[in-house]
Amino acid sequence: SGPSLAVVGVTGAVGQEFLSVLSDRDFPYRSIKMLASKRSAGKEFSFQDKTYTIEELTENSFDDVDIALFSAGGSISKKYGPIAVDKGTVVVDNSSAFRMVENVPLVIPEVNPEAMSGIKLGTGKGALIANPNCSTIICLMAATPLHRRAKVTRMVVSTYQAASGAGAAAMEELELQTREVLEGKPPTCNIFNQQYAFNLFSHNAPIVSNGYNEEEMKLVKETRKIWNDKDVRVTATCIRVPVMRAHAESVNLQFENPLDEETAKNILSNAPGVVVIDDRASNHFPTPLEVSNKDDVAVGRIRRDVSQDGNYGLDIFVCGDQIRKGAALNAIQIAEMLL
Numbered sequence: 001s002g003p004s005l006a007v008v009g010v011t012g013a014v015g016q017e018f019l020s021v022l023s024d025r026d027f028p029y030r031s032i033k034m035l036a037s038k039r040s041a042g043k044e045f046s047f048q049d050k051t052y053t054i055e056e057l058t059e060n061s062f063d064d065v066d067i068a069l070f071s072a073g074g075s076i077s078k079k080y081g082p083i084a085v086d087k088g089t090v091v092v093d094n095s096s097a098f099r100m101v102e103n104v105p106l107v108i109p110e111v112n113p114e115a116m117s118g119i120k121l122g123t124g125k126g127a128l129i130a131n132p133n134c135s136t137i138i139c140l141m142a143a144t145p146l147h148r149r150a151k152v153t154r155m156v157v158s159t160y161q162a163a164s165g166a167g168a169a170a171m172e173e174l175e176l177q178t179r180e181v182l183e184g185k186p187p188t189c190n191i192f193n194q195q196y197a198f199n200l201f202s203h204n205a206p207i208v209s210n211g212y213n214e215e216e217m218k219l220v221k222e223t224r225k226i227w228n229d230k231d232v233r234v235t236a237t238c239i240r241v242p243v244m245r246a247h248a249e250s251v252n253l254q255f256e257n258p259l260d261e262e263t264a265k266n267i268l269s270n271a272p273g274v275v276v277i278d279d280r281a282s283n284h285f286p287t288p289l290e291v292s293n294k295d296d297v298a299v300g301r302i303r304r305d306v307s308q309d310g311n312y313g314l315d316i317f318v319c320g321d322q323i324r325k326g327a328a329l330n331a332i333q334i335a336e337m338l339l
Ligand code: 2RA
Pocket: 133, 134, 135, 161, 162, 164, 165, 166, 215, 322
């Protein structure tokens, strides 16, 4: 009775997490197509006690598909997303291909559900909804409830991004390098052109003309779109750190209206999809390991920004699972809103 689904890029880290989340949340699909490249076509695997054969993604893959979850890179989304939409499919795209396209909703369900209000299933009319970048989702899950109360005028973000954001191969390489380094061997550097284990480096995304990298500019541009606020000032520094699958982010917020730390803590304690871990006595604050494989984003280190006058600034520290809330869970929550 539920929608027919297609998962595009089912063999990737996010593709696999789509299946985990669909299962965890008992998503009511009536059928599901497992789509990947020719290389993976024909492989069989079991999901929810049923055996599936991976099918090669083609232009005909979307006949009678109600919702297609894409996570196979920007070029696949650019080529097949519009084909699926033309077939009447609602596409939820995890790539960056369409995020900044004017009439494409960029959605975090707990933050701006209204952005996708015009999209319905079963109308025969397809649509494309973009999943924001993982570091944007994780940051805005905590920053938005505060923004709604006191209006953020400036946000400064420093990210500490996990290997998973660069894919399963990067996670494997981090583990391999860690073993190699501990055994006194030279690290294998295939994914990144430098040692990753026991190291950290500026995010691997290309540097653009203003000296920022693409990951940082995604945070800047996507925040303005999601908040529908072209004036909010955002800057970011994105760093890749030797952590497996959860991002951490230090966020400094400057407000138009005063917001004290106790009120901020109360707002965050009641924010959907957010858990506060902020125990100063025991110095217990969010960590990547504590949020890994979990749905909620954790926030702590909630404190008045001492560089600001009065209560017009706050510093917070946020951790969130990059593959789950940063990608797969957010996309499936979008799909749930279509039911
Ligand atoms: C990263 N945000 O972490 C990117 C991937 N989605 O590298």
